[in-house]
Amino acid sequence: MNHPTADAGFGVYVHWPFCASKCPYCDFNSHVRHTPVDEARFVAAFAAEIAHRAEMTGKRQVTSIFFGGGTPSLMKPATVGAILEAIGRHWSVAADVEVTLEANPTSVEAERFRGYRAAGINRVSLGVQAMNDTDLKALGRRHTAAEAMAAVTVAATHFERFSFDLIYARPQQTPAAWAAELTTAIAHAAEHLSLYQLTIEPDTFFFKLHAAGKLVVPDADTARALYDVTQEVCAAHGLPAYEISNHAQRGAECRHNLVYWRYGEYAGVGPGAHGRLVTGQGRLAMATERSPETWLELVERRGHALVDVELLSAEAEGDEYLLMGLRLGEGIDPDRFAALAGRPLDPARVAMLLDEGLIERRFDGRLGVTPSGFPVLDAVVADLAA
Template sequence: MTPDLPNIGQSPLLPDTGEPGFGVYVHWPFCAAKCPYCDFNSHVRHQPVDQERFAAAFLKETEWMRRLSGPKTVTSIFLGGGTPSLMEPATVETILNGIARQWHVPDGIEITMEANPSSVEATRFRGYRAAGVNRVSLGVQALNDTDLKFLGRLHDVADALKAIGLARDIFPRMSFDLIYARPHQTVEAWEKELRQAISYAVDHLSLYQLTIEEETPFFNLHKAGKFIVPDGDQSALLYEATQEITASEGLPAYEVSNHAKPGAESRHNLTYWRYGDYAGIGPGAHGRLTRGSEKLATATMRRPEGWLDLVEKHGHGIVDEERLSRDEQADELLLMGLRLREGVDLARWQQLSGRDPDPDREQALLEHGFIERLGNSRLRCTPQGMLILDAVVADLAC
């Protein structure tokens, strides 16, 4: 580590304060292959990426974001993608040191890196740990080889279990993702796979239902009838089984798709869901930065080479910058906060929106068992409400 900078990521993780916090998100846009279900900003390059050039651009854009945000204390850093584990450890160290030069980065904050099992090796993992990464999130996605092949993954189950073992040995905290509601998946098969996953997990799992996104290969294949995903009723049964099993095994849902032992929740993602501020750095990254009474929404150029050119010419790759009204902020707070088991801070929502929730709409949702009050201070979805979350948010935001 650079001697004049904090030895970030090396102390025990700081406890969650319950505050939204300020996060820094860094997007590494490159992947070894594009998964057919993925609509994230990820790109395959058949020639080696100039990591030194990209790292220098990340540093320049970090400086720009610091000008927009003003002085802040960072509460989490997240290296997402793409496949950040394709970065050299030296590139990660350069980026983390650059963040520490621009904002106050206390030792012990959560620093997460996403990784794919196919790009994992022990020396690289140890290099990330030495650079300050203290939490890894593995894109496992399935624990049988047939479905991994269907999902377009480059790893098999043996690779996944090796990566999980390495992550458990090297990092203080580890999570991995699974995708369920796959074609022909029964509740019984998912229950068996989920229990197997929990036996490998440490304290956190992210469990997502397969969604068919436009402009992905799966969208066209699904539209052509090449495969069928579980219908609404079957998806609901799979979701309910997920909640029951994870809760019984000590990993209850704290968000729609995320499960953790108490205290092991993802601090960075909590910043999003609690509607905190975050700087988005890198190709296609989004940010939310409060300036006085305004919240600035930023988005950068998605195409990596286009972003790189913009940063080198102008110091940043921002292509969209919007000042959100208080009503827009209130709607975003509601949209994000109702995903959480802890719910939404009503006083904060009322301060932004300048009004109380519509009493008739709220009463109807209460009577149907879709929402509940936690005293007078918070509002949250019930497990039944989580099944129709979008509709609940739309009702309350009107």
Template sequence: MNAALLPDTGEPGFGVYLHWPFCAAKCPYCDFNSHVRHQQVDQDAFVVAFLKEMSVMRDISGPRTVTSVFVGGGTPSLMRPETIDALLTGISRLWHMPDGIEITMEANPSSVEAERFRGYRAAGVNRVSLGVQALNDRDLKFLGRLHNVEDALKAVRLAREIFPRMSFDLIYARPGQSEDEWIRELNEAIGYAVDHLSLYQLTIEEGTPFFGLHQNGKIVLPDPEAAARLYEITQEVTEAHGMPAYEVSNHAKPGAESRHNLTYWRYGDYAGIGPGAHGRISRQGHKYATATERHPETWLAAVAAKGHGMVEQESLERDEQADEMLLMGLRLREGLDLARWSELAGRGLDPEREAFLIQHGLLERLGNSRLRCTQSGMLVLDAVVADLAA
């Protein structure tokens, strides 16, 4: 793979998402499809299954040009480089995969080794996304992370050295976190010469250990006003450093936006492969929503029996697609492509609802072609989308 990434064309694109479901430990805030296995995972068996399901997804999609690949999890950096290489080779055999497309892999600092990182790079990975989450050891421990700050910074340095592009995640609005602490931490993060940051507010998800602790008053999050102020600070600090938000929680220097995630938000197509992966694939005038079995070993058995682990393959109605496009498009700073939305919905947006939301400073027009949320609108994005879609 060339080091230089192809430029963003602004088109939705076609992505391939691979879900590696295994983690060394389950974080107490996480509701992703991730599983801890105390026995060695048979990576060879999973590679065979991934390649089988990949072939079925290719049958659904037909011939396409891949514009990005994302290997998420779980903790993909627990994979051997040979495993990544086999999966990327499989994609290139089934679809057209030009040199220079973005190929991202998630990694946890605790599972980072220089030799392994170089192996991933040799396999074709050209962007790594590190799950740093905090830059102080107290909060890393609270978040159940297996790494400390020293591990995180070592991983950041290695990633900068080996990969053309690198991003890392931070979680804010943590219990007891002050505005000054967050400003210092954010400035420190930006100082590590990254060109992309994903910055998420801590949320309490049902079914996680944090949910019970929160219900019992053992975890107290900032109140909504304080959380909104932390969000505003996030926008101010990143903007000042030339890394504005291009999506609700994602910040980048111009040109360093995640191409794969832009495919989601621009409502492009993507094949989702692996346990618990979701996809959206268009074919012959239909758009299919796909989902696979979440439990890894059950998925593995299903693929062995029938060639795939899909539990859902639903043809979406046009109004369902329009609702999804609205929800995704308004997350973006570039906004919603109104002509594309209207063509899909078979109508325009309700002018009275739109005018009301613009009047109240929640939406704004970008010429006649796009509609986007203001910063105030982003704070109540779900409500804005619900109002427009009604």
């Protein structure tokens, strides 16, 4: 399709909604089931949704595929392979496609890595979350720190590319302790780390504990110091931030997430998956049914489980482009914003943010958020979008 972000890539997101247990901080669409999941039935439903999205898009070349969740590493490798085969039936797949699978770093799941590699996975993202057993237990994780590092070692033997996640701004965490933990993590991480500041999300167990005064997180000043330490330590070790929470060596960025942040197209399949597709109508925002069992029934009955399809206005496209693109170190292209939104950015607001040192104009004409601007990113986006 000929649209302003056609060069940003086309991704497929596959949501596997099941987990062995629910982490107390997690507000993702994840579900615990105490009976075995009928994976063959889910494979057939994923294939049906993939076929449905392919009818909407027509010809596309898939540049990235991402299995997220939930816990995709609970799937059998054969299930992953069957879903990848369905994607290949309906779209062409780039020779250098990035195929990522999120995994828990337990010894049981690490044993499946060879099978995932044979199925077509070429990158894994491991949910390590902390490097010490006390904090892992507090975060509700089912692995130990030693088990996590062993899984990282196994991942490195099977995949040329891998990443892992850590959560910071944990209760009682100090900047000095975080700097030491982060330095240790970088020694194992090779090329990519995702580093998320702990947020207390509604409808989570942590939210209830926090409201009851039983969970105390670092105050705003300490959280800012932890963020600053994150940027400094990663940059010093050759993993600068290319997105507000993601750090990588040059060339090792997660291509699938770049599709999102550069406002490319992506088909979302599975319970609770979201998508952005450009059709003859325009850019559509889509979401599927969140309940796994209801999703399954809907797909089997009508070939898809979309419950929300919205044709985005030019203003909404411009807003989304700013919201996503300003998270990136590379920033946004003002001309691309104008092509999407049907209007240019307000010169007065741009000038104000430049004067305040919150954004900067790059040599290629792009606008990027400065290190001073990232901690107040929401306000910067709101100013530019107004």
